[in-house]
Amino acid sequence: MSDKAVPSSAKASAAHHNASRVTRHALPYFPGCALKDQARGFEDSARAAMAALGYELAELPRWNCCGTVYSLATDDLMRHLGPVRNLVRVQDLGETRLVTLCAMCYNTLARSSRFVGADPERLERINAFMDDEADYRGGVEVVHLLELLRDEVTFEAIEAKVERPLDGLKVAPYYGCMLLRPREVGIDDPDSPGVLEALLSALGAEPVDFPQKAECCGAYQTVSSPEIARARVGEIVSAARWAGAELIATSCPLCTYNLEHHQVEREERETRHASPVTRHEIPILYFTQLLALALGVSEDKLGFAGLKFDPRPLLSDRELV
Amino acid sequence: MAERIDGDALRVTRDAGMGSENYPSRVSRHPLRITAREPDFVAKVEELCGENLYACYQCGKCAAGCLFADHMDFLPNQVLRLVQLADEAVLSSRAPWVCASCLACEVRCPKGVDIAKVMEALRLLSLRKGETGLRWGEIPPGVPQIALVGATRKLTP
Numbered sequence: 081m082s083d084k085a086v087p088s089s090a091k092a093s094a095a096h097h098n099a100s101r102v103t104r105h106a107l108p109y110f111p112g113c114a115l116k117d118q119a120r121g122f123e124d125s126a127r128a129a130m131a132a133l134g135y136e137l138a139e140l141p142r143w144n145c146c147g148t149v150y151s152l153a154t155d156d157l158m159r160h161l162g163p164v165r166n167l168v169r170v171q172d173l174g175e176t177r178l179v180t181l182c183a184m185c186y187n188t189l190a191r192s193s194r195f196v197g198a199d200p201e202r203l204e205r206i207n208a209f210m211d212d213e214a215d216y217r218g219g220v221e222v223v224h225l226l227e228l229l230r231d232e233v234t235f236e237a238i239e240a241k242v243e244r245p246l247d248g249l250k251v252a253p254y255y256g257c258m259l260l261r262p263r264e265v266g267i268d269d270p271d272s273p274g275v276l277e278a279l280l281s282a283l284g285a286e287p288v289d290f291p292q293k294a295e296c297c298g299a300y301q302t303v304s305s306p307e308i309a310r311a312r313v314g315e316i317v318s319a320a321r322w323a324g325a326e327l328i329a330t331s332c333p334l335c336t337y338n339l340e341h342h343q344v345e346r347e348e349r350e351t352r353h354a355s356p357v358t359r360h361e362i363p364i365l366y367f368t369q370l371l372a373l374a375l376g377v378s379e380d381k382l383g384f385a386g387l388k389f390d391p392r393p394l395l396s397d398r399e400l401v
Numbered sequence: 402m403a404e405r406i407d408g409d410a411l412r413v414t415r416d417a418g419m420g421s422e423n424y425p426s427r428v429s430r431h432p433l434r435i436t437a438r439e440p441d442f443v444a445k446v447e448e449l450c451g452e453n454l455y456a457c458y459q460c461g462k463c464a465a466g467c468l469f470a471d472h473m474d475f476l477p478n479q480v481l482r483l484v485q486l487a488d489e490a491v492l493s494s495r496a497p498w499v500c501a502s503c504l505a506c507e508v509r510c511p512k513g514v515d516i517a518k519v520m521e522a523l524r525l526l527s528l529r530k531g532e533t534g535l536r537w538g539e540i541p542p543g544v545p546q547i548a549l550v551g552a553t554r555k556l557t558p
Contacts, residue, residue, distance in 0.1 A: 114547045148550040152502065152521035154451040159554070184547060261504035262515075270508040296468050296503030300551030303544050304535050308472050308499065334547045341543075 107228070108175045109137035110166060112146055112185040114333035119182070121383020122333065122366040126181050126225060128381040129372035133233055133241065137179060140169050146188040149300065157206055163192035164206055167220040168213045177221045179228060181368070183332035187258035190222035190265040224259060225368070226275050226331065227267045235282040243376030244400055245284030251370065252288045252325035252362075253277055254316065256335040257296050270294065276329060276367060283374040290323040292316040297338040306342075313342035317362060326394055329367045339364045340388035363391035373400060439489045446484050449522035456512040457481045463506035463516050472499045477506055477516050484519065497523040498534040498556065521555075528558045 107130075115123040127137050143166050151159035166189060170178045180186040196203050197218035207215040229238065253276030260266040260273055268275045271294055277287035295316060298309025317339060320328055330336050343361055369382050379401050384392060395401040447454055457478070464476035473496040475483065483491035500520040507515045524534065534556035540549075 112547075113550070114545060118545045118547075145550065147554065148547055149502065149554050151554075152515070152518045153449055153525055155449065156525075182547075184551070257503040257505070261508050263508060266508075270504075296501055296505065299501040299503065300548050300555060301469075301499070301501050303540055303548050303552035304556055305472070305499070306541050308469065308501075311471070312468060333545065334551070337545050337548065 105134055106136040106138050107179045108140050108170050108173055108177065109179045109181075110140050110143055110146070110185055110189065112143075112180070112182045114182055118337065118386065119333035119366070121386040122181055122368060124381055124383040125366060125372040125377070126368035128377040129368050129375050130225075132372070132375040132377055133238065135233070140166065140178065141173075142169055146185040147192075148184055148188060150188045150191045157202070158209070160192045160196055160206060161209055163189045164196055164216050165210065165213060167193055167222075168210070168216050170220045171216065172214065176219060177223055179223050179225055181225050181331070181366075183224070183256060183258040184334060186222060186224045187265060190224075191262075193218075193220055193222050194264060222265075224267050224331075226259070226279070229279060229371075230275055235278050238279070238371070238375075239282040242283055242374045244374050246280075246370060246374050246400065247284050247398070249285040249395075249398060249400070250288050250324050250326045251280050251285045252290055252320035252323060252328045253280060253293055253367075254297075254320070254328050254330050254335060254339070255294045256330065256332050257294070257299070259331055260294055276331075279367065280329065280370070283370060285370065285374075288320065288323045288325040290319045290325070292319045297332075297335045298342075299334060299338075302334075302338050302341070309338050310342040313338050317343050321362060325362060327370075327391060328362055328364050329370055330364060331367055336364050336366070344388070361389045363387060363389040363394065365391055438487045440487060442487045442489050443484060445526070446519065446522045449525060450515070450518040452514050452518050454481065454485055454514070454519065457485065457510075457514050458512060460511060462509050462511065466505050466509055468503060468505060469499045469501060477520075480523070481514070481516060481519060484523070492523060492527055494523075496520070497527075502555070524555070528556075531558060533557050 111123055130137050145162055146166065147159060147162040167178070178189065180189060196206050196216065203216065203218055229235070255273050255276060260268055260270045263270055273294060277289070280287040292315055296312060297316060298312040302309040317328070328339060330339065365387065369384070372382055373395070384390060392401055443454060459478055459482060461476070461478045464470055464478045467477050470476055475491070475494050475496050477496065477500070480491055480494060480496050497520040500517060502517045502521065504517055507517050510516065535552055
């Protein structure tokens with residue numbers, strides 16, 4: 081696929097907002113800070129998997145921090161500037177859609193887009209704050225990659241392209257919060273989602289259900305009150321383990337950090353005297369890594385090196401790597 | 402943050418009992434007694450969070466599903482009740498600082514009250530007076546920037 085994101089004829093029809101046709105498989109994409117740092121494997125595997133499906137994730141030019149957490153106050157308009165600046169960049173491309181991978185970026189961008197787009201007066205005020213950018217006109221749709229895979233690529237098409245079925249691999253899909261809540265931007269049922277399960281099934285894996293799949297990992301409390309995050313992660317990981325999971329699939333770099341980091345701490349505290357055999361950490365993978373693996377992407381593009389718990393011994397045991 | 406809720410600072414008094422001395426920062430399951438009222442307080446919080454605070458009828462569904470309630474001194478519905486009763490003492494509660502805006506309560510509230518917004522309003526009232534919910538010297542090493550940005554935006558002025 082060419083480096084030019086969008087053919088000019090397609091750009092001209094962008095206003096008609098038939099996004100799936102307009103982008104012709106090249107999609108403006110927002111990485112965010114974590115995907116350029118501790119979650120590189122998330123981006124690398126997503127790009128490789130999408131390439132295998134015939135799509136290009138074209139990185140948004142001059143993107144900036146999404147703000148990570150959405151401001152919930154009525155008078156905090158300034159905090160929407162970061163997300164809105166990114167939406168202006170999408171608008172500058174003549175595009176109407178922005179794809180995200182990180183669940184926190186997705187939430188912040190999608191909510192800000194709705195918040196400023198819903199009220200012309202608000203939009204005017206926020207535009208007055210921005211000097212260097214064109215005015216944001218509203219209407220940029222923020223899409224999470226999982227939505228795109230489900231609604232546009234379709235899981236049937238993905239299943240047809242699977243080269244290495246993840247047969248018998250027991251994966252606990254962990255959604256966390258920001259993909260699901262609030263309802264206005266949630267990509268699935270806020271308490272009982274199923275989109276990750278459907279994707280995992282299409283890949284040949286065996287999704288493992290566990291009650292904590294949509295519960296919070298402790299989020300940024302890992303900075304201020306790590307003991308709270310540790311307690312959360314303990315519940316989540318042990319529930320997944322009890323349900324028989326061999327891997328946990330996530331869509332959020334902060335969830336991944338917490339699940340990895342506090343799992344180690346917990347293991348060290350609780351099994352300090354146990355034999356090494358009984359100590360088994362559950363690898364935490366991004367769902368895109370499993371997708372890319374099943375689609376036959378070569379191992380060097382799966383980004384396993386950045387993971388705290390190497391899934392390769394398990395995967396090679398199943399003859400998947 | 403335990404000092405926030407210690408002893409006499411609170412005008413909302415909690416009966417001793419149920420191990421509260423051993424676990425001063427744990428949830429109190431005791432009746433609330435209101436001892437002071439600030440008439441403008443409700444309006445101030447309502448303006449900041451944009452929610453109708455009197456819509457809450459204390460069903461407790463938010464508290465039942467709150468994943469962080471174990472670490473709060475007042476349960477989410479109790480926090481809301483204190484605000485309804487216009488007691489500024491709620492600003493000394495640990496609960497708004499423990500809330501991680503995971504929105505489990507928000508999607509379940511039968512009255513459509515976004516409690517996370519109420520918690521944020523209470524945090525902001527403290528933050529705007531110069532208080533902070535983050536001790537810089539105690540930040541664990543190695544936390545990623547996604548966590549740091551989130552924590553500083555939610556817990557510092």
